[in-house]
Every structure is written in structure tokens, then in C-alpha cells.
Amino acid sequence: MTSETSAAMRRPTHAGVRRAATKIAALLPPTPVFPVEIDGMTWWLKAENLQPIGAFKIRGAWHRLSDLSEAERERGVVGVSSGNHAQGVAWSARRLGMAATIVMPTDAPAAKLAATRDLGADVVLYDRPGGEDRDVVAAALVVQTGATLVHAFGDPWVIEGQGSLAIEAVTQLREITGDAPRRFIACCGGGGLTAGLALACPDAEVVAVEPEGWDTVGQSLAAGVPVPVSDASKRTICDALQPPVTKAINVDVLKANNVRALTVTNAEVAAAMRFAFTRLKLVVEPGGAAALAAALAGKIAPVESTVITLSGGNVDPAMFASILTEVV
Amino acid sequence: MTSETSAAMRRPTHAGVRRAATKIAALLPPTPVFPVEIDGMTWWLKAENLQPIGAFKIRGAWHRLSDLSEAERERGVVGVSSGNHAQGVAWSARRLGMAATIVMPTDAPAAKLAATRDLGADVVLYDRPGGEDRDVVAAALVVQTGATLVHAFGDPWVIEGQGSLAIEAVTQLREITGDAPRRFIACCGGGGLTAGLALACPDAEVVAVEPEGWDTVGQSLAAGVPVPVSDASKRTICDALQPPVTKAINVDVLKANNVRALTVTNAEVAAAMRFAFTRLKLVVEPGGAAALAAALAGKIAPVESTVITLSGGNVDPAMFASILTEVV
Numbered sequence: 001m002t003s004e005t006s007a008a009m010r011r012p013t014h015a016g017v018r019r020a021a022t023k024i025a026a027l028l029p030p031t032p033v034f035p036v037e038i039d040g041m042t043w044w045l046k047a048e049n050l051q052p053i054g055a056f057k058i059r060g061a062w063h064r065l066s067d068l069s070e071a072e073r074e075r076g077v078v079g080v081s082s083g084n085h086a087q088g089v090a091w092s093a094r095r096l097g098m099a100a101t102i103v104m105p106t107d108a109p110a111a112k113l114a115a116t117r118d119l120g121a122d123v124v125l126y127d128r129p130g131g132e133d134r135d136v137v138a139a140a141l142v143v144q145t146g147a148t149l150v151h152a153f154g155d156p157w158v159i160e161g162q163g164s165l166a167i168e169a170v171t172q173l174r175e176i177t178g179d180a181p182r183r184f185i186a187c188c189g190g191g192g193l194t195a196g197l198a199l200a201c202p203d204a205e206v207v208a209v210e211p212e213g214w215d216t217v218g219q220s221l222a223a224g225v226p227v228p229v230s231d232a233s234k235r236t237i238c239d240a241l242q243p244p245v246t247k248a249i250n251v252d253v254l255k256a257n258n259v260r261a262l263t264v265t266n267a268e269v270a271a272a273m274r275f276a277f278t279r280l281k282l283v284v285e286p287g288g289a290a291a292l293a294a295a296l297a298g299k300i301a302p303v304e305s306t307v308i309t310l311s312g313g314n315v316d317p318a319m320f321a322s323i324l325t326e327v328v
Numbered sequence: 329m330t331s332e333t334s335a336a337m338r339r340p341t342h343a344g345v346r347r348a349a350t351k352i353a354a355l356l357p358p359t360p361v362f363p364v365e366i367d368g369m370t371w372w373l374k375a376e377n378l379q380p381i382g383a384f385k386i387r388g389a390w391h392r393l394s395d396l397s398e399a400e401r402e403r404g405v406v407g408v409s410s411g412n413h414a415q416g417v418a419w420s421a422r423r424l425g426m427a428a429t430i431v432m433p434t435d436a437p438a439a440k441l442a443a444t445r446d447l448g449a450d451v452v453l454y455d456r457p458g459g460e461d462r463d464v465v466a467a468a469l470v471v472q473t474g475a476t477l478v479h480a481f482g483d484p485w486v487i488e489g490q491g492s493l494a495i496e497a498v499t500q501l502r503e504i505t506g507d508a509p510r511r512f513i514a515c516c517g518g519g520g521l522t523a524g525l526a527l528a529c530p531d532a533e534v535v536a537v538e539p540e541g542w543d544t545v546g547q548s549l550a551a552g553v554p555v556p557v558s559d560a561s562k563r564t565i566c567d568a569l570q571p572p573v574t575k576a577i578n579v580d581v582l583k584a585n586n587v588r589a590l591t592v593t594n595a596e597v598a599a600a601m602r603f604a605f606t607r608l609k610l611v612v613e614p615g616g617a618a619a620l621a622a623a624l625a626g627k628i629a630p631v632e633s634t635v636i637t638l639s640g641g642n643v644d645p646a647m648f649a650s651i652l653t654e655v656v
Binding site: 029032034049050054111176274277278280281282283284313317318320321322324325 | 357602645652
């Protein structure tokens with residue numbers, strides 16, 4: 001592994017986010033920003049569910065993989081993901097002509113497993129409900145093959161790449177309203193996106209929204225070091241937001257930038273998905289609706305120029321149908 | 329009624345479409361255009377389901393209502409609609425400070441009825457399944473109140489307004505690919521949108537897609553005059569595309585511009601809605617998915633620079649859920 005591309009040897013930076021944003025602007029059109037009235041104020045929804053892979057994760061994966069050396073590209077990559085990062089890595093690897101192996105949980109949504117395989121990646125399953133450690137499975141693959149590990153959130157390139165969302169949103173909101181975003185409300189799993197947003201816009205406030213019971217980032221911000229979730233058997237519908245523990249690289253960035261965290265319930269997330277269906281005509285997956293759920297539930301006092309991430313839309317049809325027709 | 333705003337006294341024109349497009353560009357941001365690969369070719373989807381009212385009908389309604397004289401505005405408007413034109417008229421009337429009464433069928437989707445009332449319009453119901461003539465109901469209201477009738481498709485302003493979609497798409501596609509659209513595939517009820525597209529882009533081919541059994545436009549193009557559907561009890565899931573008969577003003581424009589028509593089945597429409605859900609993360613209503621259905625079913629040979637309208641997304645949650653989980 002070259003020193004340029006070793007994840008252990010560098011910290012994510014604002015300059016890195018800007019470089020990622022330039023690379024991503026050359027690759028992908030900006031995702032739309034839609035206004036929505038909540039409690040008499042206009043909030044701005046960044047529709048990352050409309051990315052080619054249906055989620056913002058394409059950003060970090062592309063920044064990471066496209067920075068690999070020729071030698072590294074030949075050995076391929078290993079990703080660890082509940083489904084959206086998987087597709088980001090698989091999409092980027094295919095575009096760059098590299099091999100990709102993705103470690104995914106047995107209980108990942110069928111749509112995410114199928115989409116990852118359709119993008120040409122090898123999928124290796126691990127037993128998440130049974131408590132198997134995905135990082136151990138991935139490490140073994142890396143040792144076997146010499147491939148580069150691309151972590152879903154605890155990686156400096158991935159953090160920088162996700163931060164490109166904010167650079168894009170600044171340009172878009174300025175065009176529409178003349179003002180830059182003052183606050184980002186973002187769906188949060190391990191803290192890759194929120195760390196990227198904080199690095200991208202140090203003057204804006206960043207709020208991390210986690211599912212109830214899966215608040216590793218909130219707990220870790222309070223403790224100053226990564227704290228695992230206390231009960232990994234607790235049920236959340238937000239399959240994309242349930243890493244057992246965040247990483248020090250994420251906690252460090254989030255703490256340094258005064259990011260705060262809060263949680264939403266399954267019912268609040270389901271209500272936000274129904275709102276997106278009815279009012280916005282957008283398909284948003286549970287984990288992609290967490291930030292909107294916090295806003296709709298009144299858990300964050302409104303301020304002008306707030307950007308809310310709709311992070312992804314990869315949801316199984318049966319799950320979506322049940323959320324539309326029942327109270328989850 | 330002033331001569332300037334009498335629907336009976338003018339024909340829709342290309343210049344009128346351009347004027348409508350300028351007015352609408354000042355009012356609404358362009359709806360996104362998304363690429364999609366079908367059979368190895370990139371087609372372009374114009375996402376009108378993302379309009380503020382969830383459908384393209386806001387275009388024609390705005391062009392019509394904003395052209396009314398002060399005296400006409402005071403007397404209000406009467407619209408006739410299965411739901412999307414209703415919302416377009418109600419939205420525009422509220423914005424202009426006018427009263428709006430909408431004649432809607434008893435079997436309109438609950439979401440469309442509720443949204444129209446939420447926009448401040450009075451809703452008068454007629455018995456569509458029982459064969460009541462909505463035009464008669466509307467005419468009586470016009471006589472009573474002196475309001476201006478705003479027909480859903482047989483009106484020169486409405487046709488011109490809908491055509492603004494094409495002017496917008498030309499700019500967008502040129503920015504992305506350098507080429508103007510060569511073909512529009514459009515969902516078709518009474519022929520307002522297709523007539524507008526044909527006037528907007530006389531050099532492009534326009535294909536009208538109707539639901540099987542509700543091909544009043546196809547039949548009328550063959551006959552040269554408006555021909556009613558032969559069996560108005562035939563079931564279609566495309567509630568937005570089932571006027572009993574088109575109008576001469578539409579047939580005249582469509583024939584003069586060599587528009588051709590074809591039909592799609594309920595199963596093809598449902599498949600297109602599932603495609604939009606899975607691949608695009610967009611909520612599209614049955615009538616808004618007809619054009620995409622024709623493309624996916626291979627009913628139109630692909631050509632470069634084809635724009636497909638996703639005309640609307642106003643669908644009841646239970647209906648959408650059943651289409652996601654069953655074969656309709």
C-alpha cells in the first residue's frame with residue numbers, strides 16, 4: 001500500500017473535501033434541492049436518493065477508489081456495508097475497471113443485495129443478527145487478497161467524499177436564495193456524512209440524526225471516544241444506520257466541529273417516509289428519512305437556510321408498501 | 329368575458345407556447361431531467377411529478393389564469409378535472425387571489441380530492457361511473473356565476489401552457505448532451521399536453537400514449553374528428569387519462585403536426601410504476617407512467633434524444649402499495 005492511499009496515515013481535511021467535490025462535479029450532476037414548508041418556514045431537501053445508486057454513498061466511494069494507485073487498483077477493494085456504501089463501491093469499481101468484494105449482512109434488504117451484485121461486485125455475507133463482527137470478516141479478506149479496505153464511514157477519503165454534498169448544496173442554495181446553508185440536518189450511521197459536512201462548512205451547524213437505540217455517535221460525542229450501542233438486538237427500521245460503533249476518526253472530526261446528535265423513533269421515520277411520498281413524490285428509505293423525521297417531529301427548532309439530507313431511497317417494495325398503509 | 333380571454337376565439341400557437349414558457353420560468357424552477365438506460369440507449373425522463381402540485385397541469389392552469397382580465401378574476405374560474413388539472417387551477421387561483429370551483433368525479437383518488445380542497449378550491453362532485461356529463465355540470469356553474477371555464481385540455485391557453493414543458497426540456501437536454509429532443513413520448517388523456525408539445529417543437533416527433541380502451545385521441549386521429557371512447561365502463565388504473573372524448577381544438581393541432589398515438593395495458597403501466605420506484609426512486613401515478621410504460625414495453629423503437637414525460641405523482645398510498653406488491 002502506498003503512503004498516499006493509506007487510510008491510517010492521514011486525517012480528512014477541508015481541502016480534501018473541496019478536491020472531492022471537484023472530482024464528483026466532473027462525474028455526476030448535482031442532485032436536486034427541493035423546498036418544503038415545515039411550520040411556516042422553507043427548509044431545503046437535498047435529494048441524494050436520486051443519485052445513480054440511490055444514495056449519497058457514491059460520493060465517498062468514488063473519491064476513495066479514484067485516488068488509488070495503479071498497483072492498488074489491480075488488487076481490488078473490499079467494502080463493508082449494509083447496502084448503500086456497497087453499491088457506491090461496486091459502482092465506482094466497475095467504472096474504474098477494478099474488482100470489488102463487499103461484506104454485507106445476511107439481513108440486508110433484498111433490493112440492496114441484488115443491486116450490489118448487479119453492479120458486478122462479489123458479495124460475502126456475515127451474520128449481523130448473530131453478532132458476527134463485519135470488520136473481522138473484511139480484515140481476513142484483505143489479508144488473503146491484498147485488496148484495499150474501503151470502510152463505510154471510518155476512512156478519510158470517504159469522509160471527504162461525503163462532504164462534497166455540502167459544497168454542492170452551498171452553490172445550489174446560493175443560486176436559489178442568495179444565502180449559504182446555516183444548518184445541515186443529516187441522517188447518521190457511523191458519522192461519515194456528518195463528519196464530511198462539518199469539514200466542508202465549518203461555519204454551518206451540523207446535526208446528526210440517529211435511530212433510537214442506535215445512537216453510537218451521540219453516545220460517543222458525550223464520552224469523547226467511540227462508544228458501542230448498548231443493545232445491538234434492538235429493532236430499528238433504519239437498516240442503513242445501525243453500525244455497532246463509530247470510529248475515532250469520526251468522533252474526532254465531529255467533536256472538533258461541535259456537531260450535535262439526536263434520535264428519532266421508528267414511527268417518526270415512517271411518518272417522514274409517508275410525507276416524502278405524499279408531498280414530494282420521492283421514495284426515501286427509512287435510514288434516508290431520519291433527518292426529515294427529526295424536522296417534522298419538531299425536534300429541531302427551525303432556522304433559515306437549513307438543508308436536510310434525504311440520504312437514500314433503496315427500500316424493498318414490501319417494506320415501503322407496509323409503511324404506506326400501516327403505522328409502523 | 330373579454331375578447332382577449334375567450335377560449336372560443338383563438339387558436340393555440342407556437343408563439344403562445346413561448347410566452348407561456350417565459351411566464352412559467354419566472355414562477356417555477358425547471359423540473360429535473362433524469363437519464364435512464366433502456367435497451368442500451370439513454371432516454372430522458374422529465375419529472376413533472378416533482379412540480380409543486382405533483383403534476384405538469386400547473387403549467388396550463390397558470391398560463392390561463394394569469395392571462396385573465398381583472399373583471400374575469402373577480403368572477404372566478406370553474407375547472408373540470410379528475411384531479412391534477414384541479415390542483416393546477418386551485419394552486420394558480422390561490423396565488424392570484426381568485427375563487428376556484430372544480431368539478432371532479434366521485435371516484436377521483438382521495439389524495440387528489442383532499443389536495444384540491446387543501447388548496448382552497450370548492451369541489452363539486454359528478455357521477456363519472458354513472459355516466460354524468462361533467463361538461464354539463466360545469467356549464468351550469470358558469471351560467472350561474474359568470475366564472476370563466478378552464479377546460480382541462482380543450483383550451484388554447486392550457487395547450488400552450490403544457491407545451492412549456494418542451495421549451496424547458498430543450499434547454500435542459502442541450503445543456504446535458506448538446507442536442508435538442510428529437511422525440512417526446514407523452515402520457516395522453518384529452519391531448520392537451522401532446523398538442524402543446526407539438527406546437528412547441530414542430531421539428532420533433534410527438535407520440536401520445538393512452539390507456540387501452542381509453543384511446544379517444546388515437547381513434548380521433550384516425551377519424552379526423554373527435555371520437556368518444558367506445559366503452560366508458562372499461563377499467564383503467566390511469567384515472568388521469570380517461571376523458572370520454574377529446575376536443576376538436578386538440579385533434580386539429582395533433583393532426584397538423586403528425587402526432588401518432590398508441591396504447592398501453594394496466595400491467596404495462598404497473599410495471600413502469602415499479603421501475604420508477606426501484607430504479608429512479610420516484611413516485612409516479614398510473615396516468616403519469618403511461619409514456620414510460622410504452623418505452624419499457626418496447627412499443628416504440630428507441631431513438632437518440634427522446635424525452636419521456638413522467639406527468640404526475642398523485643396516487644393514493646393504498647393503490648401504490650398494491651402496485652408495488654402485486655401484479656395489477
